[in-house]
Amino acid sequence: MNTSPPTALTPDETPVLVVGAGPVGLTAALALRALDIPVTVLEARERTAQRPGSRALYVHRSSLRLFEEVSPGLGRDIADYGVVWHTRRTLYRGREVYARTYPEASNGDLPPFTSLRQVETERFLLKSAESAGARIEWSAEVCSVEASDDTVRIGVVDGRTWSAPYVIAADGARSAVRQGVGIDLSGSRAEGFHVVIDIADGLRPRSAERVLHYAHPAAGGRHVLMVPFAGGFQIDVQCKENDPVEKLTDPQTLKRLLPRLVAPEAIGEVMWVSQYRFLQVLADRFVDDTGRLLLVGESAHLFPPFGARGMNSGIADADAAAQAVALALLSGNARRADAAIRSYAHRRRAAAIDNSAAVGAALAHLRPRGTAAQTKIELAGRLAPWIPRLGEWLERAPYGPRTTTMAKTRIGY
Ligand SMILES: Cc1cc2nc3c(=O)[nH]c(=O)nc-3n(C[C@H](O)[C@H](O)[C@H](O)COP(=O)(O)OP(=O)(O)OC[C@H]3O[C@@H](n4cnc5c(N)ncnc54)[C@H](O)[C@@H]3O)c2cc1C
Known part of the structure; x- marks a missing residue:
């Protein structure tokens, strides 16, 4: 447990390091800057x-x-850049x-x-984080972590080191920081895989x-989801257990498949093709x-x-972590500082359990x-053509129950 009071800092020291400049790390940096806390992001x-692919669209x-x-202004700018579709359709066998x-x-x-x-969301976040005064260290791949009761020391592959009273680890699925402090992931890997194809709008854009x-x-009887995004659309094909992955992502196969799924004139450049399997782990x-390092x-x-x-x-984790660190830094009292950090961990892990259960139902x-x-x-x-609520069930079930664990309330100061 952290028993030392938060340390006094000289002006050029940073009280918080964020590892990772993905959407979550950048949000953490912005949330810290909104609370006037200096922050350095190691990326x-x-x-x-350039990061590949569409990844999180919604x-x-x-x-x-x-x-x-x-x-x-940032939420409004992102909202205006993106696409909001007003029509949702579900089909069964045509x-x-x-x-x-x-x-x-x-x-x-x-x-x-x-x-x-996601690359566009990150572009907006990066611009705002830099304007807000977050310091971003690029080419800084973290490879070592030593956490003690009052500080965390971080080393990167080129030999540079940083220290700070608190570290927010936003370095993604293979987190070197998480592994460095010996925290395990538990859960499962879903069976089967999906092929995801991002396509730029063609001459006649597909309707939103x-x-x-x-x-x-x-x-071939596989489930297919089509989702518009700003400038194009994504096709997600749920593959069967024994599907040959390489064949399905092969350019020749796609050339034959895509015009059967979408009007040919709606198909522009194929921007990204990927296949992935789902993990459901915490x-x-x-x-x-x-109590110095938050995931x-x-x-x-x-x-x-x-x-x-x-x-x-x-994104909600990032904001909650930033607030917890702010409370800890301001508390001037080790016990209260530690309680703020533990409360973060408890609340956001509970939210993750809820989210995991919801996606489990969808899966x-x-x-x-x-x-x-x-x-x-x-x-x-x-x-469904005779019993409309069955159509509604087919429409809603793949998204899991509607829970509110992503929303949160900011503390006011
Ligand atoms: C194919 C695909 C489709 C997806 N679709 C959706 C979707 O529809 N909806 C949704 O909500 N989510 C979706 N996701 C998940 C979404 O992309 C992630 O939830 C999101 O990227 C997580 O953000 P993050 O900032 O935590 O991690 P990441 O985006 O992975 O960012 C981690 C950052 O840390 C950096 N980093 C890694 N290791 C180190 C290190 N050692 N030192 C310093 N920096 C490091 C990386 O370079 C990266 O910039 C999808 C993901 C994939 C792969």
Whole structure:
């Protein structure tokens, strides 16, 4: 346990280091700057290195609101850049079973979500973090961590070192920081894999609607999800157990498959093709033994993407961690400082457990084990034209229960 009071700092020392300049680390930096706390971010990549792929497209309103709070105008800018679709359609074996168009909100509030590639979200966050005075050290790959009762010492591969009273680890799924302090991940890997293809808009852009197609006849009976984002759309094909991955991501296969899924004139450049398997795992603890090192985002939890909980819950972690560190630094009392950090770990791990359960339910729906669950989907698909609530169930089930663990309240100071 951390028993030392927070240390007094000289002006050029940093009270907090954030490891990782992904969406979660950048949000942590912004949230700290919003509380007037100096912060240095250590990032392994070079400044100009491009991260591949669309990854998290969907930014929830709770995240947009949080961005507005930590950097006024940022949530609105991201919302305006992204795409908000108003129509959702669900099909089963080529037949529509659900379609709804929602009215556009006209009250000036932020939209319920917006959709843009993660690289774009990161671009907005980086610009705001730098404007807010966060210091970013690029090409700083962390390779060693030593945490004691009053400080954490971080080493990077080129031999440089940093020390700070608190470290927020946002260095993603393979977190060197988490491994450095011996915190394990527990959970499981989902069966099967998905192929994800990002396509730029063609000459006639595809309409901005989200389409889920169960057992798509043109995709050999595989489930296909199509999600618009700013400038294009993503096709996510849920593969079968024994599908040959390389064949499905082969350019020739895609050339044949894509025009069967989307009107050819809507297909522009193929921007990214990837195949991935889902992990559903949680760190055993979100804070180390000393109470000086906090895990956030994918360093702490990995979820399948249904319901868009990965990045969005990481953003909420980042803000909660920044507030906990702020309280700890301001408390001037070791016991209260430690309580603030432990409270962070307790609350955000509980949120991650909720999110994990929700995506587990979604996963059980999309990859049913056993014939009973499979039959339920087939029956719903066949009967939905006569029983509309079955179509609604097919529409909603892949996103899991609607929980509010991503939202949070900022403390006021
Ligand atoms: C194919 C795919 C699709 C996805 N779809 C969705 C989705 O639809 N919705 C959703 O919410 N989420 C989705 N996700 C997950 C989402 O991308 C992650 O939740 C999000 O990137 C997590 O952000 P993060 O900042 O915690 O980690 P990351 O984005 O992984 O960022 C970690 C950062 O730390 C840096 N780093 C790593 N190691 C070190 C080190 N040793 N030293 C210094 N820096 C280091 C990395 O370079 C990186 O910049 C998807 C992911 C993938 C791969």
